[in-house]
Amino acid sequence: MPSxxxxxxxxxxxxxxxxxxxxxxxxxxxxxxxDWAFEMRGMLEELCGQAN
Structure with missing residues (x-):
C-alpha cells in the first residue's frame, strides 16, 4: 500500500x-x-484485504 x-x-x-x-x-x-483520497484508500484496502 502506498504511504x-x-x-x-x-x-x-x-x-x-x-x-x-x-x-x-x-x-x-x-x-x-x-475525501476522495480517503475513499480511494478505503477501496484499496478492501480490494487488497489489507488494513493499516
Missing part, C-alpha cells in the same frame, strides 16, 4: 490576498480531494 505523502503546509497569511470566492473554492477543492 500517504506529506503535503506542503500553506500558511494562512499567504492566503490573505485571495478574494473570498477564490479562498472558499480552494478550501472546497481541498476538502473534496481529501
Amino acid at each position: 500517504i505523502p506529506v503535503l506542503p503546509v500553506i500558511e494562512s497569511a499567504s492566503m490573505v490576498e485571495l478574494d473570498d470566492e477564490t479562498y472558499w473554492a480552494l478550501a472546497d477543492r481541498e476538502r473534496r480531494m481529501t
Whole structure:
C-alpha cells in the first residue's frame, strides 16, 4: 500500500490576498480531494484485504 505523502503546509497569511470566492473554492477543492483520497484508500484496502 502506498504511504500517504506529506503535503506542503500553506500558511494562512499567504492566503490573505485571495478574494473570498477564490479562498472558499480552494478550501472546497481541498476538502473534496481529501475525501476522495480517503475513499480511494478505503477501496484499496478492501480490494487488497489489507488494513493499516
